Amino acid sequence: MKINNELTAISAARRLRECGARNVALSLGASGIVWLNGENNSAILAVPPRVEVVSTVGCGDATVAGFAVAAQRRWSEEEGLRLAAACGAANCLAERPGQINIQDVEYLLPSVSLKTFEIDDQTEFARK
Secondary structure (H helix, E strand, O other): OOOOOHHHHHHHHHHHHHOOOOOEEEEOHHHOEEEEOOOOOEEEEEEOOOOOOOOOOOHHHHHHHHHHHHHHOOOOHHHHHHHHHHHHHHHHHOOOOOOOOHHHHHHHHHHOEEEEEEEEOOOOEEEO
């Protein structure tokens, strides 16, 4: 399956969920993160603001770290997605992988946009 936009990413994430994953986060790089919760028929796309990229090495790790911090703090799905996307984007600004600046995360966090897609189980399609 070729993943080239948020709708194909949602479809791929649904397949992973059907294989047994409870929740699925799928990165689209600078285009955002698709999140599927195993408990409802919707997907969320978190899109970070555009940044001047120094390096993308470690961005996935920084994103996962954002999810981990949000889980430890018991934040909502939406807050966790925003933090994960902001951490991944902040890593792009860092001189070395994994050396993100908390001020960059705090600056980027309010600019992360969230878009919800409803999933039709009958047709397996997602709608904005």
